[in-house]
Amino acid sequence: MVSSPHEAMHRIFQEFPELFSRVSKVLGIDFPQPTSITVMPTDLTETKPVERRVDTLLRFETESAGAFLVAVEAQGRKDLAKPGSWAYYCSYLHEKYGLPPxxxxxxxxxxxxxxxxxxxxxxxxAWTTFSLYPLVVGPHNMPVITDPAEAREDLVLATLSAITHAAHPEVAVILKALSTALRGMPEDLVNPVVEFTAQGLGNRPASHIWSKLVAVDLSFYKSPLSEEIREQGREQGEVQRGARDVLTVLEQRGLEVSAHVRERITSCEDPDELHNWLVRALTATTAEEIFGDA
Known part of the structure; x- marks a missing residue:
């Protein structure tokens, strides 16, 4: 499973290009309502030596203001070289398609x-040739959606909100609202929402919360991704039980368990290693002996 938040932050617009209209309202900008939206090729390479590729590119058609392009870029950190690339993207798109980017x-x-x-x-x-004004979405301006009813009203926007608030103190409540809102929804909508949320959370602690919610709240839902998330949750539970069993045997046998030993046991993520320690814990004379260190 691809777990890159970078992919989720822009690919959600490829799957649900109409999301841009909702995001623009969050930003307080009233773009004309599109009559059609086209997901376009992202390769902006002009010559072979230099490759330029925008993350996601959309073309919007409107009745009142014609067509325009939206280049969606996922940005994980400050990059002083990026504004130059962004300026190139916009200039190139304007020249290639003759449309406002x-x-x-x-x-x-x-x-x-x-x-x-x-x-x-x-x-x-002494003189500015041109200026670039990006539209920006992030935790500073995306709504914090903790009500399942509100999440259900716009699941795609709620998904993007959850992704951008992956480090929010109330991320558990945010994800719970999203998983609850998904109950009973069509599989063709649930699948990308589960996928993009999992990708967007990456390796953050919130990813474990989402895995548990998918396993419990969406237990009815079957897909390769949801099964993979459930399997990860089962493996994590197996590891936690293994560590607990080792500590229980040591404590029941009256062996002193130091903070270092406890930390090593609880931080182990290998079920086989934990099983070996459990076997040794049955006969060890000290807690340290279970590790079999020379």
């Missing part, structure tokens, strides 16, 4: 979002 940057931390939202000026100190 917009840049939407998705972030998961406030510092990166605030940096990305700054106007980037290009030119000499």
């Amino acid at each position: 917009l840049l939407l940057v998705i972030c998961q931390d406030r510092a990166t979002a605030e940096w990305a939202a700054e106007p980037f000026h290009f030119g000499h100190d």
